[in-house]
Amino acid sequence: xxxxxxxxxxxxxxxxxxxxxxxxxxxxxxxxxxxxxxxxxxxxxxxxxxxxxxxxxxxxxxxxxxxxxxxxxxxxxxxxxxxxxxxxxxxxxxxxxxxxxxxxxxxxxxxxxxxxxxxxxxxxxxxxxxxxxxxxxxxxxxxxxxxxxxxxxxxxxxxxxxxxxxxxxxxxxxxxxxxxxxxxxxxxxxxxxxxxxxxxxxxxxxxxxxxxxxxxxxxxxxxxxxxxxxxxxxxxxxxxxxxxxxxxxxxxxxxxxxxxxxxxxxxxxxxxxxx
Numbered sequence: 073x074x075x076x077x078x079x080x081x082x083x084x085x086x087x088x089x090x091x092x093x094x095x096x097x098x099x100x101x102x103x104x105x106x107x108x109x110x111x112x113x114x115x116x117x118x119x120x121x122x123x124x125x126x127x128x129x130x131x132x133x134x135x136x137x138x139x140x141x142x143x144x145x146x147x148x149x150x151x152x153x154x155x156x157x158x159x160x161x162x163x164x165x166x167x168x169x170x171x172x173x174x175x176x177x178x179x180x181x182x183x184x185x186x187x188x189x190x191x192x193x194x195x196x197x198x199x200x201x202x203x204x205x206x207x208x209x210x211x212x213x214x215x216x217x218x219x220x221x222x223x224x225x226x227x228x229x230x231x232x233x234x235x236x237x238x239x240x241x242x243x244x245x246x247x248x249x250x251x252x253x254x255x256x257x258x259x260x261x262x263x264x265x266x267x268x269x270x271x272x273x274x275x276x277x278x279x280x281x282x283x284x285x286x287x288x289x290x291x292x293x294x295x296x297x298x299x300x301x302x303x304x305x306x307x308x309x310x311x312x313x314x315x316x317x318x319x320x321x322x323x324x325x326x327x328x329x330x331x332x333x334x335x336x337x338x339x340x341x342x343x344x345x346x347x
Contacts, residue, residue, distance in 0.1 A: 090267035096320070097272060097312035100164040107163055107171075108308055111156050115304030118152050120297055127293040147186075154185035156304075157311035158243055164315035165244060181243040188232045188239075233262045240318045249322075257321045265317050272309045276302045 101108070122145050158181045162171035234255045241249025280299035287295030 090264050090271060093264050093268035093313055093316055093320070094271050096316040097268060097309065100312045100315060101308065104160075104163045108160065111160055111163075112301070112304050112308060115153065115156050115307050116301045118148075119300040119303050122149060123293055123296045123300065127296075150186045150189045151182060153307045154182045154189070156307055157185065157314070158182055160308050160311040161240060161243060161315045161318075164312055165319065167244075177243050177245060181239045184239040184242075188235065191228050191232070229266075230262055233265055234258045236265070236314060237318055237322060240314055241322065244318070246322070258317075261317055261321055265313055268317075269310055269313045272313065273306045276306050276309070 125141065125145060155178075158178055159171055235251055235258075237254035237257055238249055238251045241254065280302040283298035284292075284295040287298075
């Protein structure tokens, strides 16, 4: 797709406001609620297993074993949610039984989403090095590094959302959905996606904090386990917002008529009189 076609799509792409996206995502969640149960259960069980492994199995492990296990769990913690979100997006966009098809498009989606989600993790690893050896001394150097880290994190999140339509489009069989096209079509959609996702997941996040607060001075793992179902539900909510912004920014675009060139009023009167 050339730059002129991308520019034309960009000019015609429907806007995706926070309220519009949130309402559309809620409708998708309600419409497919009966089919999302297995995905929600898979996500909940995985979060629970990860919590148990982190708090129990690593207790008696050596430093090397603990590091390898932690790395494997961290990677799986990105791969499985990506897989769940891919299956959910297909359900939201009406794929029916084909939603469960683990084809090449599905695995490419999982790979791209996993890579995009790992970038902020690598940044957090670097930030954690700032705190090595205890609480660092607050000085201008630390403030400068913290400012740079925050700016890079914002840039990474913003860039990831601008590329969101690329893996979603490939997942849905849109062969010509490229990173460049996604970047153009998501212009003006980043704030809408972030706002709608925050609006819908904030209540779930606050509810998940209740068991964590109740077990603050007791068994932390128990509080985390009680919040696992809500964590799985948040993955499905993010997927619903992604599906709806894809629908609004691309799918609806295909059915919109091309704009008719405006004719000056004087020319309109002349055309009418001659006819």
